[in-house]
Amino acid sequence: MTSFERLKAYAQRKLAQLEASGQRRSLVETARQPSGRAARNGQPVISFCDNDYLSLSQDERVKQASADAALRYGAGSGGSRLITGNHPLNSALEARLARVKQTEAALVFGSGFLANLGTIPALVGKGDTIVMDELAHACMHGGARLSGATIRLFRHNDVFDAARQMNEATGQVLVLTETVFSMDGDVAPLSELAALAEAAGAWLMTDDAHGLGILKQDNPAQIQMGTLSKAVGGYGGYVCGPAALIDLLTTRARSFVYTTGLPPAVLAAAIAALDIIEAEPERTRNASRHARLFCELMMLPVPESVIVPIIVGPEAEAMRVSAALLERGFLVTAIRPPTVPAGTARLRVTFAAGHKEEDVRALAGALKDIMEQACAVTS
């Protein structure tokens, strides 16, 4: 066999294994539209699984700001930030982010994933310890592994376990958690974690990917990262914190230094979106209202964010419910291991400002129907 053939055989063998364990993933063409609508493989659906919580990706003003910047400044940034890719819109956006987060400074990265991958290894290394929530996002785990520090996981949102892990840590300690957890929608006990970290001489770093624009929360963390790709509706990542930290990351975060700056259109979209988030708090209220209404209709606990997990358990069952919803015109993709712990396959239902109340009621109706049918079949 040639190397080319061996590569193909290797990929096919791996895929067959993944297929057999139900873990193969594939892409479906999805063209998103305003008001939570989308065409999924051409089929019109109402989507309840976007991260565009404030519906800003489809906002006319954001689109216009992005288009204007592209026409005025070009399609790409032309280089890394440290060479020629540092368009003035970067510092405008960074000033904006620092103001929103009430920190001294901010640094924009290519994405949230890149922000975590670069920031964590710039702060700790071999001999140090990372104490992190077991459910923290894959890119926090990725950054932690890259750093070479010892990783100690604590049970999800368990302050006592976090304290125990901090007590047993060596070297500089970095505590990592999300503010709003991406797959569960629950909120981290930030003030308790901050107090523990302070007492232990540790630094606290939070991932606010699902909090910005949704949760008004005083964040005591020294290092606050997040993304511009969720409620902000565009693309990019950021870290906010003291100016000295930002200067250090500018020099040492490899995923900042060795990659191209974001296109001006992307930066302009984020600035326009942050302006709207500030000026129109009713967007946040609407998204939250939809989540609360849904939980009321489904007799679920009051949600802490706009993410509502419906834990189904077996992967096949989650897939089945998701497919049944799709038949009725609702897009709620099933989330399976390894994205979530084994045995907790779920529907991750998310709500956005642009949804209509009747959409939320219709989704709840369809879901109850589908779940009741399942019970009738099994009993």
Ligand SMILES: *Cc1c(COP(=O)(O)O)cnc(C)c1O
């Ligand atoms: C989506 C997400 C990221 C990655 O952000 P991107 O900008 O999409 O790369 C990081 N952390 C969490 C918790 C996320 O949900």
